[in-house]
Amino acid sequence: MAPLVPLPQDLIPFLDRYLPRKDNDDFFVTLTYAQSLDSRISKGKGIQTIISHPETKTMTHYIRSHHDAILVGINTVLADDPGLNCRYCDHDIRPIIIDPSFKLRTIFQRSKLHENCVNGVGLAPLVVIDRHSLVEGHGIDTLVLDVDPKTGKFSWLDIFKALREKGIRSVMVEGGATVINSLLRRGEDGLFVVNSLIVTVAPIYLGSGGVEVSPREGLAVEDVSWWRGKRDVVCCGRLTSEAGRLAADEQGGEVSC
Numbered sequence: 001m002a003p004l005v006p007l008p009q010d011l012i013p014f015l016d017r018y019l020p021r022k023d024n025d026d027f028f029v030t031l032t033y034a035q036s037l038d039s040r041i042s043k044g045k046g047i048q049t050i051i052s053h054p055e056t057k058t059m060t061h062y063i064r065s066h067h068d069a070i071l072v073g074i075n076t077v078l079a080d081d082p083g084l085n086c087r088y089c090d091h092d093i094r095p096i097i098i099d100p101s102f103k104l105r106t107i108f109q110r111s112k113l114h115e116n117c118v119n120g121v122g123l124a125p126l127v128v129i130d131r132h133s134l135v136e137g138h139g140i141d142t143l144v145l146d147v148d149p150k151t152g153k154f155s156w157l158d159i160f161k162a163l164r165e166k167g168i169r170s171v172m173v174e175g176g177a178t179v180i181n182s183l184l185r186r187g188e189d190g191l192f193v194v195n196s197l198i199v200t201v202a203p204i205y206l207g208s209g210g211v212e213v214s215p216r217e218g219l220a221v222e223d224v225s226w227w228r229g230k231r232d233v234v235c236c237g238r239l240t241s242e243a244g245r246l247a248a249d250e251q252g253g254e255v256s257c
């Protein structure tokens with residue numbers, strides 16, 4: 001586990017307006033990940049890859065300290081064995097794992113998620129499973145939803161509504177690519193469910209075999225700010241308005257930051 005380093009102090013005001021407010025009682029979704037120059041978030045399927053510089057890695061723990069929950073897809077847990085706790089300060093953050101077939105059940109006892117709970121340095125994960133995967137006697141908190149029978153996927157609105165009913169008001173989504181690419185798409189109502197986007201870009205290429213972030217359609221990020229660190233840059237923005245869609249269309253679907 002990489003040690004955290006002092007957080008560059010200018011990052012705090014830079015991130016501030018892209019993070020949920022402390023008195024937020026609506027629902028807030030932050031999408032955040034670290035990518036290479038060729039838009040890869042790992043070297044290959046199932047391979048954990050360090051992309052962030054220690055100062056931007058520390059930043060992700062600072063961002064975690066502003067959210068009630070941290071959400072990843074099951075393949076990220078299988079590849080990375082992540083802690084998904086908050087090491088920036090004493091903040092409890094609830095890991096949410098999207099895992100329709102409940103694969104976590106088979107590896108949970110030897111995972112860092114389990115170790116963190118036992119050692120009192122992380123909350124127990126909540127695993128979003130499909131009704132057909134429901135089994136007894138595993139001792140893991142589950143949230144049972146129905147996948148769309150055609151796609152085998154949960155609707156993000158169903159997931160976030162159910163989390164809201166459990167008292168969760170803010171979710172930081174970290175990945176992996178399947179999760180990120182689907183959240184970079186509009187829902188059936190034409191709106192994005194993501195409020196803020198915080199992307200670290202490291203000056204490396206991971207190559208064409210890498211796991212790629214690239215949504216099905218182009219879109220324009222709005223209200224963009226950039227921060228430059230010792231090595232990485234961080235791009236913050238929003239995906240909310242119709243204007244973004246139009247801008248992307250005018251540019252032939254290219255993303256403009």
Ligand SMILES: NC(=O)C1=CN([C@@H]2O[C@H](COP(=O)(O)OP(=O)(O)OC[C@H]3O[C@@H](n4cnc5c(N)ncnc54)[C@H](OP(=O)(O)O)[C@@H]3O)[C@@H](O)[C@H]2O)C=CC1
Binds near residue numbers: 047077178
């Ligand atoms: N650099 C970075 O910031 C990060 C990098 N990563 C990397 O990303 C890679 C993993 O990415 P990827 O393979 O795309 O996997 P994901 O972590 O995105 O997990 C994908 C799986 O999660 C389940 N899932 C996701 N969304 C839904 C949904 N809406 N409904 C139902 N099930 C859903 C599906 O499980 P099922 O197949 O069982 O149906 C799906 O196959 C790893 O290599 C990891 O290291 C991960 C996070 C951050």
Ligand SMILES: Nc1nc(O)c(N)c(N[C@@H]2O[C@H](COP(=O)(O)O)[C@@H](O)[C@H]2O)n1
Binds near residue numbers: 033034051
């Ligand atoms: N910000 C960031 N930079 C990288 O280089 C990464 N590989 C990741 N991965 C994400 O962080 C999780 C692991 O973190 P902890 O063990 O919880 O500290 C991993 O699962 C990815 O979600 N992120």
